[in-house]
Amino acid sequence: MSKLTAIYDRSRVPLYLQVASVMRQRIQKGYWKEGQKISTLEELEAEFSVARVTIRQAVEILRDEGLLESLQGRGTFVSNRPKNSRSFDLITDFDSVLDSLQSNVVKRVEVKEHRPAPLLAPDEGTPAEDYTLLRSVQYNEGAPFSVVNLFLDTQIFERDPEQFKRVAALPVIMDMDDIVIAHAYQTLTIGVSDPETADLLKIGLGEPTVDCHLVLIDDKGTAIYNANIHYIKDCVRFRTDLLGNTGPRRGGRSKKSK
């Protein structure tokens, strides 16, 4: 019990799940390679300071997930399994957003009118008078990877309700030639799934998600498009070149660094 209480100080999640999470990551990040024999139960026992049975429970979870295989008398091995990396890069420019809507399956699951929209940050424009909620789920290879809760300016929604109810909203908006998007702010944070999101994404309640707050502001400063998008955490990645278009950087610049 001495061990237990010490570890439980920081997380009340069952120990075998904590251990399983760490081992799962070691496999996914390639620290434990495919086909490789991993540490023995006794070594893992020592490393994590837990009982034998607890390690076995963790291994059992990863076995069920097809990540590990155990052979009595020989050891535990990382499975050679077909790679199905469903992860993709998050989007950082407007045209890619439009493109991605074309390449993924979008299923509208709900439309509600007169809904209070998510709060806007000080620089995210002024709220529209009324919003219509369009909720949809994005699928990739048949599995859901994101839930979109879009609060669309009702004035715009009513210009083509049938279209908005059927397909992705952004292309429809961009087809309206009197609309000018002055700003498109995207804010990414880490959140946890609420009951609706967990249900639609087929994940556990309270599991971490990547939350994207996307706000489009028109030329009058109105936030006509105000969306919260929840991505399954393993499905997203974000890459950037810090040098951007400034070109290579030469050392010795600190003399004038005030």
Add this chain to the structure above:
Amino acid sequence: MSKLTAIYDRSRVPLYLQVASVMRQRIQKGYWKEGQKISTLEELEAEFSVARVTIRQAVEILRDEGLLESLQGRGTFVSNRPKNSRSFDLITDFDSVLDSLQSNVVKRVEVKEHRPAPLLAPDEGTPAEDYTLLRSVQYNEGAPFSVVNLFLDTQIFERDPEQFKRVAALPVIMDMDDIVIAHAYQTLTIGVSDPETADLLKIGLGEPTVDCHLVLIDDKGTAIYNANIHYIKDCVRFRTDLLGNTGPRRGGRSKKSK
């Protein structure tokens, strides 16, 4: 038990923790505002389909965290607590990286030589011959918010070992005038804390983190700087304007969208 097994299909984390996570997010994201009376236990009971005691356990956790206050006969209220938003924006350009190293406290916790470095993606240059591991922790307001595992090309490390052991590496590198950084790739993903990271960040084992893989490539194509940075998930946020420097966007562009 009927309820229980249904929910446990997707997550084996104790129910009261799942419920607590969702309620914590409602407070943190401002859906439940400060001072507001939240739903009654009975309503929450119905919403989450769990027993009364389970809701009470969740509330107790948030009470311990100072997020909620219960008053017998009146209800449960969101605490008016001092805002200490320790979150900050992730960095997307090179100069900001340099700046941020100056404004945060960095504590070097470990130096190890001849360590195998993290794997490089195909376009992340060729590995250096040998790397030296510099591990440090970044603090903000006295609390740790990130662990940096930097694998530095040993050839560069040995040009000024004492300096590298004491202060942040990047400014030291940028003071060497014969070094040219041709690329600086940053990749963000969601991971979970391993035992060392959990220990240094004072978080639970297996809790989600924002992982940043940062690779600097010199003019010869060598990955001289290869770092894995683990941020506490609540401490980071990432903002961007999708329109960037392309200016406002006018509708009606789809005619030529092949």
Add this chain to the structure above:
DNA sequence: CTCAATTTGTTCGTATGTATG
């Protein structure tokens, strides 16, 4: 072939945690 060492698999007893009604 046998033996010993290694490694996973199984079981028991006990204490505490979780969830229902």
Add this chain to the structure above:
DNA sequence: ACATACATACGAACAAATTGA
């Protein structure tokens, strides 16, 4: 607050399969 059922975790012992000496 109580009674009940099941889950989690420990420690220890023993069984079964594999390997190499």
